[in-house]
Amino acid sequence: MNQFQYTRPAETAVAVKSLAKEPNGYFLAGGTNLVDMMKMGLVVPDKLIDINRLPLKKIEKTATGMHIGALASNSEVAEHAYIKAQYPLLALAINAGASPQLRNMATVGGNLMQRTRCPYFFDTAMPCNKRTPGSGCGALEGINRMHALFGASDKCIAVNPSDMNVALAALDATIHVTGVKGPRAIKIGDFHRLPGDHPELDNTLQKGELITSVDLPTASSAYNKHVYYLKIRDRTSYAFALVSVAAALHIENNTITGARLAMGGVAHKPWRLSTAETFLKGKAVNEDNFKHAAQIAMQGAKAYEYNKFKLKLAPNAIVQSLKLATGLAS
Amino acid sequence: MKKDAIGDSLSRVDGRLKVTGGAKYSGEYKVPNLTYGVLVSATIASGTVTALDTRSAERAPGVLAVITPFNAPKVPGYQAGAERPVRGLKLFNDNKIYFNAQPIALVVADTFERATYAASLVKATYNTEPFETDFHKNIDKGVTPQKGNYKDYVRGEANAYKNAPVMVEEEYLLPTEVHNPMELHVTTAFWDGDDKVTLYTKSQGVKGSQRSIAAAFGLNPDNVQINSRFVGGAFGSSLRTWPHEIAAAQAAKLVKRPVKLTLTREQMFTQVGYRPLTIQKIGLGATADGKLIGITHESHSQTAVYEEFTEGAVNVSQFLYNSPNVNTLYKVVPLNVGVPAPMRGPGEATGSFALESALDELSYKLNLDPIELRLRNYTDTDPERNKPWSSKYLKECYQKGAEAIGWADRKAQPGTNKEGEWLVGYGIGCGAFGAYRGNAMAKIKLMADGSVNIQSATSDIGPGTGTSMVLIAADTLGIPADKITFELGNSAFPNAPTQGGSATVSSVGSAVHDVCVALKQKLYTMAGKPADSMEPIDYVAVLKQNNMPSVELTQESKGNPEAQKYSMYSFSAHFAKVHVHPLTGQVKIKKIVACVDAGKIVNHKTASSQMIGGAVGGVGMAMTEEAVFDERYGRYINGNFADYHVPVNADIQQIEAIFIDKPDPVLNPVGTKGIGEISLIGVAPALANAIYNATGKRVRELPITPDKLI
Incomplete structure (x- = not known):
């Protein structure tokens, strides 16, 4: 392996300062993604700043909702009693991803930073604008079965692989970060980017910024009753989503008073279905309305040679997730 | 009643070692002064490597050697006119590239990490030539194999199905599947002088490995020691000696230190074979009452440009059903890919997917229950060879399997059986695999304390060979199993065939049986009793009376000449019950029943495990596994365990193994046939047929x- 410096600071300010000076440095948390990429030569860091000693592990109820420290493990979040009760969508989505071993190691902050699983990104013998800007997109005219339907560019059609992110998008999470210029808050919808001309940038973090926590709004608006995370994949566990849907509804007297919907496996970022949410508000709980919402959600979708099936699978998954969330299916 | 007898359920004799980490696999031997080899792979699919810049790699810390086509010490078996030529890829012997990911250099360093890093520094310059990896585009270039009996086969009239009242004509595609055992392929090699070499290597046949390594280096086989005591799965990928094993020995000779070479998971997709991409056309013609008139089975599969690989993909259509007219064709398409290798149920698993799917399609056209269709075409003799079966209980497999899966609940009309939103379907898929027996030897030693040790140079790639052998010996000698040890995986032991083709219990089990009988007879004679006496004797007392510390015997066991008069196969009927969601295409495999006629079952516990494991392999073949190729580069895009989907526990609900358990009277003295292959053959069509029954x-x-289901 390439030689690199390794430090393990105990204070957040030190960690942030340390990375700001390092043009080719990386924060190391659970390592479930970064270490793999180092082994494959996709990332060759000069410096690793191990942040596991930073005091960022707390999961607690706050006046405005829920605070989840960036270093809380995926398992801790998914097994947290209050999260399970009040934010079940998050627990369901996390448990749909990876394996227990990986969820034990992976952190919430790291999961937000997880890089795409596009095979062209992973093979240094093939072109990839995300890995090597300007080298071309291998997937555009390659095997693009796992790739995007929404928001892609001719530079990159990769998707964000995370399940957790899809739930966070539906739950209106806020990402708290800190850097040498001080802390700031980023809405989840603004955290991940679309590829555009710069697919090498997955998110809007500035150089040296560190995720410190993920905050969720109060439980009363957390959509905790009628929820479902439906993940369609090639095997029943330990596979990335062909398509996934996070669905959460408020229902009064069989009328939908609020809807939260987001999709995974279809875009460079977790894909919030705002127009479908707007449509569902005030509508009765029935399959026809779900089908209509799915149709609205799919407007603007564009498929490639090998992922055309997603144009059918995605709306079907939206309908089915809504049926499962509302008890129309079990 | 005997304490431990054939037909019992004995726990694995090495189970404790395996679950406590005490079992040592090939990569785990601590050899003094060990060094580590890492292969560098080509990134083009055809051409030559014109230069290799190895300067940075050679200067990197801990590096001892960088072996390339330009500096590699000559391997005698690779040279033209070699006395014992090595088949296949001759690694580093010249600079030609035949497929993408072919190794072009081997870096040896004092640690694995340093070797890996140095390997990343090797820079290649290529002269790229046009390459062909697109199977579909090149299918017309298919050729009838040169070696083996793969000539076009005609019985009666060719393509008779076309004139039948009811006809099916369809094409079936099996993608490339990779063995992917959990244990990576690893070889540790070291020399004693210039003419003696020892290898700890992942091998299904230590004697075969011994011969291959001896041939490669021009050595006397007795000077080659192969150890492979534990194998963490192989599925056919370790039937032969691969170029990287020879390269490890070549490197060890060069650096004069032991070298351990471990393939990466990615290299496991390109260096050690796979089940080849195959397209099959099946034509079936039948009378209105479901009697087959004609079967046509044509198969094309990929092979490498530098070595031909063949398997019996069309064989099953020649004998499994009674049809007056059968014709088959088998061709291979040479491409710029690594060479395939036999993978569990080689040929038959591929062929039965096509044949059994087509038969299912025919059953719907005839409006006939799929089991009834098979019964109407049942054959009591082998129609291909005109010989009687040594034993065949396939009818019983149909009946017992149908009962266990709940076939009575199947609805003939697809899409009409529902549980909630889920569509319910039932399917059957049958298979057959030749029951073989090779020559094998075993050495037995009875000690003064009454313990018995048996040695044979066989392997155990997972079925529990040692356990079955201990049970056969316990039964034959009439002593408890815990008095017996069985040793394998060592080329210094008496000769045994490679573990493949489901023949180990039949071959080595016969040798163990025969050597135990011989020992018993000797002891009876020593005790002054008739050799065939049924009266129990005290073996320890006999030794004591004769003043002997131990008694030792070696016996070779050869096939039964009577066997020539028979056709010998194991038969299976696999049943599946599935739920399919019509909106999302999700499939839940509720239950698989594997009912098999494999002769006498020696050890029910390990045999059931083997059947279950084979069924899981079949689930992978049917539902999840595909090595995906990007034809533009000739490279796999999913060469890892995250993206190549081997089934996981969540894919499997219930698998039940049922044995007919009636001894075969011909093949061997124990009455066994094989189960390793038959456990997988027929699973994929059973699932595909169940999914059709559910969904249409x-x-x-x-x-x-x-x-594919939405």
Whole structure:
């Protein structure tokens, strides 16, 4: 392996300062993604700043909702009693991803930073604008079965692989970060980017910024009753989503008073279905309305040679997730 | 009643070692002064490597050597006119590239990490030539194999199905599947002088490895020691000696230190074979009452440009059903890919997917229950060779399997059986695999304390060979199993065939049986009793009376000449019950029943495990596994365990193994036939047929992923 410096600071300010000076440095948390990429030569860091000693592990109820420290493990979040009760969508989505071993190691902050699983990104013998800007997109005219339907560019059609992110998008999470210029808050919808001309940038973090926590709004608006995370994949566990849907509804007297919907496996970022949410508000709980919402959600979708099936699978998954969330299916 | 007898359920004799980490696999031997080899792979699919810049690699810390086509010490078996030529890829012997990911250099360093890093520094310059990896585009270039008996086969009239009252004519595609055992291929090699070499290597046949390594280096086989005591799965990928094993020995000779070479998971997709991409056309013609008139089976599969690989993909159509007219054709298409290798149920697993799917399609056209269709075409003799079966209980497999799966609940009309939103379907898929027996030897030693040690140079790639052998010995000698040890995986032991083709219990089990009988006879004689006496004697007392510390015997066991008069196969009927969601294409495999006629079952516990493991392999073949190629580069895009989907626990619900358990009277003295291959053959069509029964969707291209069902 390439030689690199390794430090393990105990204070957040030190960690942030340390990375700001390092043009080719990386924060190391659970390592479930970064270490793999180092082994494959996709990332060759000069410096690793191990942040596991930073005091960022707390999961607690706050006046405005829920605070989840960036270093809380995926398992801790998914097994947290209050999260399970009040934010079940998050627990369901996390448990749909990876394996227990990986969820034990992976952190919430790291999961937000997880890089795409596009095979062209992973093979240094093939072109990839995300890995090597300007080298071309291998997937555009390659095997693009796992790739995007929404928001892609001719530079990159990769998707964000995370399940957790899809739930966070539906739950209106806020990402708290800190850097040498001080802390700031980023809405989840603004955290991940679309590829555009710069697919090498997955998110809007500035150089040296560190995720410190993920905050969720109060439980009363957390959509905790009628929820479902439906993940369609090639095997029943330990596979990335062909398509996934996070669905959460408020229902009064069989009328939908609020809807939260987001999709995974279809875009460079977790894909919030705002127009479908707007449509569902005030509508009765029935399959026809779900089908209509799915149709609205799919407007603007564009498929490639090998992922055309997603144009059918995605709306079907939206309908089915809504049926499962509302008890129309079990 | 005997304490431990054939037909019992004995726990694995090495189970404790395996679950406590005490079992040492090839990569785990601590050899003093060990060094580590890491292969560098080509990134083009055809051409030559014109230069290799190895300067940075050679200067990197800990590096001892960088072996390339330009500096590699000559391997005698690779040279033209070699006395014992080595088949296949001659690694580093010249600078030609035949396939993408072919190794072009081997870096040896004092640690694995340093070797890996130095390997990343090797820079290649290529002269790229046009390459062909697109099977579909090149299918017309298919050729009838040169070696083996793969000539076009005609019985009666060719293509008779076309004139039948009811006809099916369809194409079936099996993608490339990779063995992917959990244990990576690893070889540790070291020399004693210039003419003696020892290898700890992942091998299904230590004697075969011994011969290959001896041939490669021009050595006397007695000077080659192969150890492979534990194998963490192989599925056919360790039937032969691969170029990287020879390279490890070549490197060890060069650096004069032991070298351990471990393939990466990615290299496991390109260096040690796979089940080849195959397209099959099946034509079936039948009378209105379901009697087959004609079967046509044509198969094309990929092979490498530098070595021909063949398997019996069309064989099953020649004998499994009674049809007056059968014709088959088998061709291979040479491409710029690594060479395939036999993978569990080689040929038959591929062929039975096509044949058994087509038969299912025919049953719907005839409006006939699929089991009834098979019964109407049942054959009591082998129609291909005109010989009687040594034993065949396939009818019983149909009946017992149908009962266990709940076939009575199957609805003939697809899409009409529902549980909630889920569509319910039942399917059957049958298979056959030759029951073989090779020559094998075993050495037995009875000690003064009454303990018995048996040695044979066989392997155990997972079925529990040692356990079965201990049970056969316990039964034959009439002593408890815990008095007996069985040693394998060492080329210094008496000769045994490679573990493959489901023949180990039949071959080595016969040797163990025979050597135990011989020992018993000797002891009876020593005790002054008739050799065939049924009266129990005290072996320890006999030794004591004769003043002997131990008694030792070696016996070779050869096949039964009577066997020539028979056709010998194991038969299976696999049943599946599935739930399919019509909106999302998700499939839940509720239950698989594997009912098999494999002769006498020696050890029910390990045999059941083997059947279950084979069924899981079949689930992978049917539902999840596919090595995906990007034809533009000739490279796999999913060469890892995250993206190449081997089934996980969540894919499997219930698998039940049922044995007919009636001894075969011909093949061997114990009455066994094999189960290793038959456990997988027929699973994929059973699942595809169940999915059709549930949904009315016929998937002819594996794997059956959700996108194909919406």
